[in-house]
Amino acid sequence: MPTSSSVLSNGRDAAHAPLIQLSPETLAAPAREPSMQIIRRNGTVSPFDAGKISVAMTKAFLAVEGHTAAASRRVHEAVEQLTGDVVAALTRRVGEGRTFHIEDVQDQVELALMRSEHHKVARAYVLYREERARTRAEELAAKPAPVSTAPVLHVMLANGTRAPLDSARLALIVNEACAGLDGVDAAPVLEETRRNLYDGITLDELALAGIMAARTLVEQEPNYTFVSARLLLDKLRTEVLSFVGGTPTHASQADMTTRYAEYFGAYIKTGIPAELLDPELARFDLKRIAAALKPEGDLQFQFLGLQTLYDRYFLHVQGNRIELPQAFFMRVAMGLALREIDREARAIEFYNLLSSFDFMASTPTLFNSGTQRPQLSSCFLTTVADDLDGIFKSVKDNALLAKYSGGLGNDWTRVRGLGAHIKGTNGESQGVVPFLKVANDTAIAVNQGGKRKGAVCAYLETWHIDIEEFLDLRKNTGDDRRRTHDMNTANWVPDLFMQRVEADGEWTLFSPDETPELHDLYGKPFAERYAAYEEKAARGEIRVFKKVRATDLWRRMLTMVFETGHPWITFKDPCNLRSPQQHAGVIHSSNLCTEITLNTSDDEVAVCNLGSVNLLNHIGQNGLDHAQLKRTVTTAMRMLDNVIDINFYTIPEARRSNLKHRPVGLGLMGFQDALQVQSIATASDAAVNFADTSMEAIAFHSISASVDLAAERGRYPSFEGSLWSRGILPIDSIEILAEARGGVQMDRSTTLDWNGLRDRVKSTGMRNSNVMAIAPTATISNICGVAQSIEPAYQNLYVKSNMSGDFTVVNAFLVRDLKKRGLWDEVMVSDLKYFDGSVGSIDRVPDDLKALYATSFEIDSAWLIEAASRRQKWIDQAQSLNLYIANPSGKKLDQLYRLAWTLGLKTTYYLRSRSATHVEKSTLKGTDGKLNAVSATGAAAKTAGAPILVQSSAVTAPDLSGAMACSIDNPECEACQ
Structure with missing residues (x-):
């Protein structure tokens, strides 16, 4: 050189x-x-x-x-x-x-x-x-062909001995992994695998060589993700069968046609003495159960999904995994069928639903069903009392609930504010913030055994005297003793505040010890009592209060949600006014991901049990397959209802609440996939209409299934007095909100027989107080290989980071359509990398494909809010709705969040911005990260959210100069897990 x-x-x-x-x-x-x-x-x-x-x-x-x-x-x-x-x-x-x-x-x-x-x-x-x-x-080509002198490679066995490499088996496994996949060839996988072999290679390295080889090809052909998964499956089979059987064992996918049933009984016998499995599982008819296993189901995993299960879900003994995928799904199914009469039949029914990916239970259910500590519920909501005993009991409850994978939402509004009088010591309160710091550190300390980070969200109402300090909790500047860098936060916003913002009026902040009624009021009673307190303050009858301009506080709220991603903006009144359970209490907050809206009190910790329908699997040639959807929802609702009775409750307040009200939250995932398989662009009226009709179908079948369960098992205990008992369904409760606000812009159209269902609800009753909620599904959607929840496509080609590592993700639907038009080649791959996974700037991509495959930051978030409003009319709880801003300004944010309120949304979730670098411009080769990992701190630091300069804001909008929001690919963000 x-x-x-x-x-x-x-x-x-x-x-x-x-x-x-x-x-x-x-x-x-x-x-x-x-x-x-x-x-x-x-x-x-x-x-x-x-x-x-x-x-x-x-x-x-x-x-x-x-x-x-x-x-x-x-x-x-x-x-x-x-x-x-x-x-x-x-x-x-x-x-x-x-x-x-x-x-x-x-x-x-x-x-x-x-x-x-x-x-x-x-x-x-x-x-x-x-x-x-x-x-x-060229040098190689110029040389005469050498006499074959290829060295004989050896493999280092676990016992330290060496054995010749079994090249025939290597070829067999790679060829088997590539079988039946379009666009896939075993030759380059074998070539790349052999390139990474050396004499004395370990068994683990040999297994991983093929996996890594296939992963390098994903960007050219998405189906190689299935090849990587199947090669990982071979590694898993060797690990599991060798440990469970007690001797080194290899098995191909073809071998598993008979081996799966043989293995399953040994798996149960291994798991029970290890105190991993519930001994009750051994009392099932294991021959009947094992005969129902479908080995071919292992072939439907994409690499990200199987790697996630391998790292975090499969049970293990001393680091050795004992579960194969179909045994995993059957273990979950058996755990959910423990109290059924014909539990083998129900377990097989539940297994078929899970293993088909038509429906997936939430992560806590997958972690713990069928184990000796079956904490299966996803979300817990608490309200914190205004005394030391109550505050520290709540912190302890957080630790106990988080220990077994629960996500937490805490209502802190009752805790008196900074400067409030403390009668017992005749001193002044330090406010809510120091206690939030304790709750933050508790969430870090209790991290679910490394499976995923402990996670909690603190909620505070907008009238609380500490609201301005609350807004600053996630800032990286200021007194670190008054910061909570790991805790999520959310504003609990009453309608009256939004009306004051609209009118550019004044807003008064109070300490809750002097205004105790505000915590439990909403709608017109709240507005009346709030005005009365303002009059008392004006007369000097209230000690701690502060007057601010409503638009100034709104500006700060929007500034902080953009700068730090927090506090999220959620709306108190629509959550309560449309709640079926308003006769039984008050909703004081949502949960960790803003989709759960349930009552809380000193005596009741709200619990919700989640699962999601894979919408993509329910799209046929003529659109949504209603018959299949009904079957899926009916079985899924039974599984979710069973969670309530089987669940392991760590505190009595959670058990009391769950058994009294029996709420569940059936949601959906794969919405973006369902649109793209039908060639429907997200930013279109057709997409909004599909959001409406698909959610209507899910709502109809969910409510109907709960009625059927009520006929079989009885109504939930607090049914009388509920909106359900009065024949008021979620679609009907819009009128209650409209009356309180003086109108609301929500579509009221229907297509199904709601009158007939309404009559059944009134006469038979409901098994569950709440039946629907759309969770983020970030991890279970990875397992099923579909887009999470209701999210638009992030990018069409990118590297996704989560707790299992970094993974190349390619939009297979885009590749399919580009292939049809002869446009998928190396140049297109290069262009996608250069333009950060967007086809919008690639000239040779037709306009219809640019619209269909527009990414989340190319879509006006107003379309997402409109679609969410159409869903919200059917949902008795809420939905985790992320919003995306590519080129943010204060005016845009102001318009966006006001639109969300105007269209009747109950909650919003993260505001997303772009991070500095998503797709490497040179190559994706080798960027799929590490296997077998449970942390990604390096990636977290890289993708923490890049500063974005914005234009000056409008009068009523925030100054967002130099601000940043939560990065979508941040592996430390709970939503990304």
Whole structure:
């Protein structure tokens, strides 16, 4: 390679200067990291030395930037950081094995250069790698064909002995993994796999070599994600069958036709003594159960889904997994059928629904069903009392509820504010914030055994005297003792405040110890009592209060939700006015993800039990398949109702509430997939109408199923007096909200026989006080391989980060349509990377496909709010609705959130902005991250949300200059899990 001085003196473009190649000789040296090794291109192995990366990278930079003193200083600082990034990336991947091919290291160097925006160096590096690859190919072609001297490779067995590599079995497993998949070829997978083999490779590294090989091909053909999953499945089979059977065992997918049934009984016998499985499972007719297992179901997993199960869901004994996928689904099904009369038949019915991906239970149910601690519920809502005993009881309750995977929503509005009088000590209160800090730290301490982070959301009403400090809780500046960096927060906003904002009026902040009635009031009674308190304050009869301009406070609320992603904006009055259970109490908050709206009190902790219909699986040639949807919803509702009776309750207030009201929350996922398979663009009237009719069908069948369960099992105990008992269904409750507000802009049209169902509800009753809620489904949608919840497509090609690592995600529907038009090729892949997964700027993509595959930041969020309003008319609870702003301004945010309120939404969730870099412009090869991981802190730091400059705001809108929102691919965000 020419020296940097010769490159520059020759006058060549520095961007095209040939850079030092990171050769095996460059990277292999006396090892500073003896546990990691490099595979040379000739198949030999050398120790890895990170210092050689620094040397080679320094030469690469100097070749572009020159040898001046200033350049040298810059280069030294950059190289030090980049070398650390490369080593950290490789270290995070040690779960894949401690041996890396030279190309893998070069891929990581390339990615590090791109991520740090050293584009000239990266571009020249890419060109040099391509030039060297061509040179090697030409040299190889010029040589006479050598006599075959391929070395015999050996595998290091678990007991330390060596055995010859079984090349025939390797080929069999790869060919089996590729069978039946369009656009997939086993040859490149085998070639890439063999490139990463070396003499003495371990069994784990051998298994992972094929998985990694297939993953590198996903960006060219999405179906390779199934190949990766099937190769991971082979690794899982070896691990599980060897441990459960007691001897090293290999089995192909074809072998599992008979082996699954044999294995299942041994799995039960292994899990019970290990105190993982409920001993009651052994009392099922295990032959009948095992005969119902469907081994072919293992083939429908995409890699992200199976890897997620492998990392976080499958039961294990001392680190050895004992569950195969179909046993996992059957374990969950059996756990939900424990109290059924013919429990084998019901378990098989539940298993068929889960294993088909038509419906998926929530994560706590998947974690714990069939185990000795069956905490199956998803969400818990509490209200915190205004005394030390009550406050610290609530913190303890949070810990007990979070221990077994519950997500928490705490109402803190009753806690007196800063400066309020404390009678017992004759002192002044420090307000709610110090206690929120304690709750925040408790959530971090109780992290569900590393399965997922403990998560809690604190709610505060907009009239609380501490609301301004509450808005600042997630800021990264200020007194850290008054910050809660890990706790989610949400505004609980009464309609009166929004009306004052509309009128540009005054708003008064109070301490709840002086205005206790406001906590339990809503609608007109709240407005009347609030005005009375304002009059008392004006007369000097209230000690702690503050007057602010309503639009100023609204401006701060919007500024903070954009700058920090919190507090979310949720609406108190529609939650209560449309609640079927308003006769039995008050809704004081929502939950962790803003979709649950249930009553809370000192005696009752609200509990909700969740699951989601996979909408994509219910789309036929003529649109929504109502018959199939009815079957799915009927079975799903029975499963959710069973959760209530089987559930392991960690505190008595939760048990009391759940058995009294029996609420469940049936939701949906795969909405975006359902649109795209029907060629419906998200930003269209057709999409809004589909949101309406699909939710109407789910609501109709859910309510009908609850009526059927009431006929079989009895009404829920607090049914009398509910809106249900008065024949008022969710569609009817819109009128209650409209009357309280003086009108509401919600569509009231229907298409199904609601009169007949209304009569059945009144005469027979309901088994469940609440039946619907749309949760984020971030993890279970990954398991099923569909878009989460009601979310639009984030990007059409990107790298997704979560607790299991980084995964290449490609929109298979887009690839399908581009193939039909002869447009899917390497150039299209390159263009998608360059334009961050968007087809909007790619000229050769037709306009109809640009509209159909517009990404979340290319869609006006007003369309999402309109679709959400159409769903909300049918839902007795709420929905987790994320909003997206590509080019935010204060005026846009003001319009967006006012529209959400005007159209009758109960809650909103995250406001999403773009992070700095999503799709690497050079290559996705090697960026799929590590396997077998339970943390992604490096990725979290990378994607924490990039500052976005915005235009000056309108008079009534916030100043958002330099602000940032929650990044959509932040793996530390609960919504992303």
